[in-house]
Amino acid sequence: MSNTNLEGLKDSKSVSDRDARILRQGRKLFIREFEKQLKQLDLLLDTIQMAAVADDLKQFYRIVHTLKGSAPIFGYVRIGKLAEDMVRAWEWTQSMDIDGEELLMAINPIIESSERSIHSLREMNMEYEISVTEIQMDEQQDPGGGSLLGSMKSRLLLVDDDEVLRNYLTRRLQLDDCIVDEAADVESAMKLLREHTYDLVTLDLMMHPQSGYELFEFLKEDPTLKWLPLIVLSGRNDLNDKVRCFHLGADDYVTKPFQYEELAARIYGLLKRTKNFEQLAFRDPLTGVFNRRYFDLQIGMELQRIERYPAPISLVFIDIDCFKRINDSYGHHVGDLVLQGLAHLLQVNLRSTDLLARFGGEEFVIALPNTTVEQALATMQSILNKVRLNAVAQYEGQTFSITFSAGVAEWHEGMTVAEWVAKADDAMYHAKQQGRDRIVSALEEDEETEHRKLAASPQIDKKNLLIVDDDPILRAILTSHLEHLPITITHASDGEIALGLLHDNTYDACILDGMMPKLDGFSLLSQIKKDPRLTVRDMKVLMLSGKKKEDDLAKGFQMGADDYMTKPFSLVELEVRVRQLMNIV
Known part of the structure; x- marks a missing residue:
């Protein structure tokens, strides 16, 4: 130039x-x-x-x-x-x-x-x-204006029907580097709280058509929001109002009119205390990511939210490949640096809505909301590619590179958190078996496991068991205890339903409660033994009864029961008797 x-x-x-x-x-x-x-x-x-x-x-x-x-x-x-x-x-x-x-x-x-x-x-x-x-x-010449609040980089929700005050506070808080959303009424506030994650809420009590107290109930009932810091802004300097708000869960109460500087200081104090508590209670001290305790708490809340507002969510279980070799060769201090490096790389490549936690040792879990298993696989493959290309730690001039194995499982309705984590963990183990340094979905793992089972063992026809009891809890307990056997279990809540099932299907055995509405167990047993279409099938019957009378025991055997147990009974003994009746080794 x-x-x-x-x-x-x-x-x-x-x-x-x-x-x-x-x-x-x-x-x-x-x-x-x-x-x-x-x-x-x-x-x-x-x-x-x-x-x-x-x-x-x-x-x-x-x-x-x-x-x-x-x-x-x-x-x-x-x-x-x-x-x-x-x-x-x-x-x-x-x-x-x-x-x-x-x-x-x-x-x-x-x-x-x-x-x-x-x-x-x-x-x-x-x-x-x-x-x-x-x-x-x-x-x-300081973008933060020297404000302590500006250092928090927080997202706030202002709920107030006074448009002038709301606009003023929004602009002042934005000058302090806060992200601010506004709501003029309770309904709008509820909608925003469902759509976004906030660090703190300010709430005016006197609003129309609903008062601020309505929002207290909403926050209290939602487990994902009940710990959200809340400051009440009120034109009433009334002791009863203050006491009521603190009992309902308010963290602070500021009376109008107030100076902005005082409100900003109170917001800063609350946010700082909340973040300090989070660091102590929910953060892994080595890596800085969330710990197992926080994951267990938050994932349960996330699933409750999905039950109300259905959306896909996937879980990733990660294990560093050959991590023991790093510790044995270079010492635990290098291993700690590797853990910190991987945690950082995962964090910077995930969304703010994703939940990353150290599960234990060299294992990490990631929950990915609004993500299908296919999308989760693509995300994790991208991260694994970056891990392969970049060293995650350096010590005394030497760099350390790693790979990891990961399993991905999408949550389905009815699945417990333990089952969900186990599926992702199993998929990760399958990735290890395939040679490490890869991502495997639970779908792939399930399909290959099933193919191996089919190839390794001949098909065995399952036997059929009918459980007839009007107590849904007992039916659930019996099913849970017996479902590992090679049998198909069917339920009936009363004798009439059971009779219909018996006419339409074939069962190898029946667990039959003596006392039931509509048609009791003894009456049903009598009809079974009189009906030639049923007796020819040679179905075994185990009677259950809450009575320990000898007469009932004798009556059951006389009517054709093959076995008899009185409540309460040992579940281990029950399984032994069912195995004998159904000829299961």
Whole structure:
């Protein structure tokens, strides 16, 4: 580049810097004058409301008309818009003869114009405060303005039906580097709370049509929100209100009017305390990611949310390949560096909504909300490729590279967390068996396992067991204890249902409760033994009864029962008897 061009660029930059400096100075001068004008407008409006005279009206109009033109020049568009609204409100004063005081008192627009101006002046005062803060931050040449709250980088929800106050707080908090969402009523707040994750909520008590107390109940009932920090902002300095709010779970109570600096300090204190608690209770001290305790707590909440608002979610189980060799060869301090390096690499390549936790040793788990198993496989394959290409740790000039094996399982309705984790863990183990350094889905693992089973063993026809009992808990216990046997289990909740099943299907054995509604066990047993279509099948019957009378025992055997047990009974003994009746080795 020629010297002429360089000099041209320097001159251009010099002019630009000079213009910016002049604009900053002009803004400061404007704000100083604006402060005086606001005081004049407040005094004039008070005077006009008490006794309107022509001079006061003319002066009020002149000031707002001046602001309408000058404010946008210095970048204060919002102030200019508010001034324009007031110019419209008082425009009628420019087209009427308003020299007589009696005439003024009879002019109706005075009341309406004054009411509109009160609202606009209130917003102007807030704009003034924001502008002063912006100038102070600019002078400090610090984007955070030295604010402690700015260091938290938090997302807040403001719930208040006062639009002016809400807008003011939003702009002030945004200057402190907060992400802020607003809600004017409880319903809107509930919708936002379902859609986003917040670090803190501020709540006004007196709102329409629902009061702030309605939101307390919503937060209390949702396990994912019950620990969310909450500050109540209220115009009532009432002891009963304060006590009630603290009992309902409020973390702080601030009475209006308040100074913004005080509210910002209270928000900062709450956020800092919450984050410190999280670090101590829910973070793995070595890697900084969440620990097993937090994962167990959060994943249960996530599944409760999915049950209300269905969406896919996948789980990844990760194990570092040959990690023991690293510890044995280089020492545990190097192993710790590798764990920290992998945790960091995982964190920076996951979404903020994903849940990463150290499960134990060299194992990590990741929950991926709104993610199918196919999407999770693609995500993890991308991360594994980056792990292969980049060293995760360095010690005394030596770099350390690793690979990992991972299993992926998508959650399905009815699956417990333990079953879900086990499926992902099994898939990870299968990845290890295939040679490590790969991602395997539970679907692939299930299919290959099934193929191996089919190839290794002949097909065995399962035997059929019918459980007839009106106690759903007992049926569930019996099924849980017997389902590992090579049998198919069918339930019937009363004798009539069981009789219908027996006519339509073939069963090798039946566990039959003696006492049931509609058709009791003994009556059903009698019909079974009298019906030639049923007796020819040679179905074995095990009677259950809560009575220990010898007569009932004898009656059961006389009617054709093959075995008899009284409640309560040993589940181990029950399994032995079922095996004998069904001839299961």
